[in-house]
Amino acid sequence: MYFLLKKFRSFFHWQILLPFFSFLSHAYLFRSWLIDDAGISFAYARNLFHGHGIVSQYGVPPVEGFSNPLWIFLIAPAFFNDPFDPTPIIKIISLVLILATFVMVSKIIQYLLKESWWSRVTTVAVLATLSLNTSFVVWTTSGLENSLNVFCCALYCLFILKYVNQPKERASKFAIYAGLCAAALALTRPDGIIFSAAFPLVSMILLLNDKLRWKIETKNVSLFSITTIGLFAAYISFRLAYFEDIYPNTYYAKGGPSLPAAFSLMELKKTCTMFSSMFFSWLPLTMLALCILTSSYVIKNRKSSLIIFLFPIIFCSLAIYHLLPNDWMGEFRFATNFFLMFNIFLYVSFAYIFMESSYSPKKRKKIFLIIVTILFLQSILIYLPRSKNFSNSPTVPFSYVADFFGKRFNDYASKLDINNASLLCPDLGGTLYFSRHTIFDLAGLTDRNLAKLINKKNSDSLKNYVFNELRPTFIHLHGFWSLKVDFHQDKRFKKLYTAIWEKDSTWGNWKAIDGDYVLKKAVTNDSKLKSLQANIQELDKIDKKDTVPFPRG
16 A cells, blocks of 8 residues: 555645646536537447447448547446446546646656756646636546646656666667657547647657767667557558558548648638637737747747747647638647647646746746736636536537437337337437437448538438438438438438427528438338427527537538
8 A cells, every 4th residue: 555655645645636626626517518529439438348349230231430449448448337327437537647647747757957946836827727728628527538648648748857867878768758658649639640740849859959869869769650550550451451441441431641730730710719718818918929939039049948848749739720621610629639739738837937037036936926826817717617618518419319319219219119219310420329220321421422412512422322222210410411412302211200299490691491301111100200299399409509519620
């Protein structure tokens, strides 16, 4: 017991626990919410744990309809009981990863500022700001892989700093550890592969400082590359053997990186929007100026300043945010790692400035505390309203989709005496997890054929596939998806299907038709269908839950 307490004593430092309790208080606002897309991972993890394979549903061919394999492997044991509400246990896993991330951040700051008053106060400032950040708290507790992603990022940064601090003869093992982290980032999210550029950039900085290191740096970059590429290639080989494709199915459904996205790296608008989300209107330029001044100072004193080794990871996290498309889910979901690294850099920069200023030690600390307090208070004023708004109207809740698609269509089948039914719908997470039916994913993530047809300009190919081959028992359409597939303009739709309920709606400036539909041939008792149509209540939830009709992207 003493050994365990000694081993994990880092978890119990006040500068970690106080911000973590703040994080818990903030996360409590979203205690019952998980994003519906996380349900896709839950379905795969559940089937994996119960021995059905890495599949979205029992008995279907393997299709890689996810982009976070490491997260799925990690959470699979949580689905030992089937079925159950995964919200509490997924929240606990995320919180454990965040606590571990906070410990890593504490150690990173100790490396940068040494064990001192400055490192302790800076640690509290960084972690407290992250705990207030709506984007950071929302997405690291959303059920998606963000909590694992930020942990791997923090661990990667720590190993890089340890590598830099080690004598040349002992640095190789940290190059391997960094390679493991880079591979983990790539397997947590596909865009994480960009982080593999950080270690070679660090090596280049070391070479600029000391050109005689070229042999050791060549060796260690080689070890790093072999580790990263080896593990990533091993998973690609597994993908090819198991899923019979070199790309995940999400690539076909969503598309890959585009040239316009790559050019967006040179645009400041996206960065300014994200940067402005962290500060009042009068602060972003001040903070940006500080970062530029600090960067100039650090580059000039690169041989003595460790903070320069944060730059490659910050650059990679920013590049990922730019290369990915604008996210319909809101709250800067793809910027989680950037918020982590930027806040470390920001507060450590302040600490560097005042540690080396000409003021007396007491005055330096006093001014530093005042600045930290101002930033902390403005974070409260910025993030508290955003968090309240998000908690009142969260993006596509897993529980809502589970009720609306999973349980509701189960009820339809029971009332209509339909067995072995199938359902075509666009909102997949809660549906896959709770539905008894065979699910056809209108967004194409878990269906090879739909993935290749949904984005084709010729919509007839999709309609021919659905009406001539699939012919699902039930179809649900709303808003964006109703317009995208345009089933109502096809004569076969009205010939084959009858509406359980239907109503006019809008998507932006366009008119759409929402509804649930059942295959006429599947209905053996017309009186039960008429009873269901007569008794079903108006689904005003679609109006109230204005986030539900958004497309998954």
